[in-house]
Structures are given as C-alpha cells and as structure tokens.
Amino acid sequence: MTISSFLKLVEIQTKVASVIPFFLGTVYTLYRFDNFNLKNFIIMFISLISVDMGTTAINNYMDYRKAVKKHGYNYETHNAIVNYSLKESVVVATIILLFLLAIVFGILLYINTNFIVLALGAVSFAASVLYSYGPIPISHMPLGEIFSGLFMGFIIVFISVFIHIYDSNIIFYSFANEVLSLGLNIKEIIYVFLLCIPAIVGIANIMLANNTCDIDDDIVNKRYTLPIFIGKERALKLFRALYYIAYLDIVLLIILGIIPTISAISLLTFIPINKNIKLFIEKQTKKDTFILAVKNFVILNIVQVLTIGIGAVIKIIF
Secondary structure, eight states: OOHHHHHHHTTGGGGHHHHHHHHHHHHHHHHHHOOOOHHHHHHHHHHHHHHHHHHHHHHHHHHHHHOSOOOSIIIIIIOHHHHTTOOHHHHHHHHHHHHHHHHHHHHHHHHHSOHHHHHHHHHHHHHHHHHHOSSSOGGGTTTHHHHHHHIIIIIHHHHHHHHHHTTTTSEEEEEETTEEEEEEOHHHHHHHHHHHHHHHHHHHHHHHHHHHHTHHHHHHTTOOOHHHHHOHHHHHHHHHHHHHHHHHHHHHHHHHTSSOGGGGGGGGGHHHHHHHHHHHHHOOOTTTTTHHHHHHHHHHHHHHHHHHHHHHHHHHHO
C-alpha cells in the first residue's frame, strides 16, 4: 500500500470532521477555564486521528465487501480498495493497526486523567466500529446523521475539554461501600453542548449530504438511510434548516457570554455558506457538490475556533 492509497483509503480530507471539534474544545477550555495540558492534548490527538482513520477505512472496506452495484463513481473511483486494487489482507491489517494505536493512546489518556475519559472513549470507540460493522451498521440506518453529529460534534469536543480540567469537578464520581456516586456540573455541560451545536449540525449535514447524493446507489445496496426514509425533498429542507439552527445558536452563545463577542464575526460566514446551500439544493452528486457540505463545516467551525482562540488570548493578556 502506497502513501497515496492509504490516504485515499482513510479519506484523509474528511478528518477535519474530528480535528476541528478537537481544536474547538481546546480553545474553549483556554477561554473559559484558562487551562491547557500539552501532554493530554498530544495523546488525545493521536488516539482521535487513529480511530477516525480506522473508522473510515472499515467503512470503505465494508462498502467494498457488501456492494451489490459494482460500477459507477462510488464503487470504481471513490472507493480506494477498488481504485488502487488493494489486497483485502492489507486493508484489514491497516484497520487493525489503526485501532490498536487508538486503543493504546486511549489507555494512556485514561492513565493521565480518570475513569470518565475511559468510559466516554470506550463508548465512542464502540460507536465508531458499529457505525460501519455488524449485522446492521449504523451507517445503513436512518440514524447515521444523529450518531455522527453527536459523537463527533459533541463527545469529541467534550472530551477535548475534559482532559484539561478533569480535576475541576465538571464530572466527578466516588465509590464507597459498594455505592457509586456520580456528580455533574449541569451548567457547564449545557454550555459545552450549546457550543457544539454548529459542529453537530455541520457534521450531521456532511452525512446527510453524502446520503442524499447516494440515494440511488444505497437503494440498490440495501442501505436504508435517512434521505431514503424521508425523501429527497425533505432531506434538502432539513439540510438547509440545520444551518439556520447553527447561526441562531451562535447568537445565543454570544448573548449568554459563553463565547467572546468577537465570535460575532462568524455570523458573516452565512454569506458563503448560504450560497453553497443553494448550489447543493440545485444538484446533489458525490463527484460535484458533496464537497460543499464539507466546505460549509470547515468555514463555519474554523472561524469559531479562530475567534474563540483570539478571545482566549485577549483574556489571558488583559
């Protein structure tokens, strides 16, 4: 396997969907809690990128194995296994190595923090595997948008916050006399969730756009995704509405003081994003317009990361 075929197998360009939420949680921690743990930051990044690449690789492998329609762009060009004539044994070995790397660094992160990170990491890992593997993978059901949005848009952000402030009682627990007690700082958890809404809907829309482009192929390959259940027209209306929800959330975040006032700049991204929404609604293909959903996610959330980061720097200096 060459470097180019590996990068295509793991669809390296889509890793922004996990890396950006990771950095979002990091800059938010700096802004709200004035805290940063470099060692935990590096360990989590390696574990996160490994499990994300492994998940994409196993998704492409299962699409290859279970494909009924074995012609067209999605099978012959988009899938690296077919495009590069990769050996199945090499692909399986790559997936195993990526997941082992993710597990090793996940355990290291647990050792450096506490049980909450282990529990959240284990659930996330299980969801990553079940997303593409099993008798009925999540990606083959109308739940892909919900799972990908919540796990990648919220759980990643939350863990990336928690690894820096695990000893600050945002979530705390005790075990005594065979009784497990768990405490939650509800306000801070709600604040993190509100922070994550643009990332959640952005990632959900990447999945929604992908499934909308693949409706015809998915019907043949017996993948009963959300656009198949609700129809293309409703899927496109949902695609548009989710972005509007993200912008309303940003306004709320600024009003509540959860993010700095300078983050109002991110509202200007509505101009290019709305243009991309219209282009996607006009035409939905994996080859031509699917990338618009990825671009929308990057545009909105990168500006969020940058403005919150600037807010954190200003707060630290002044």
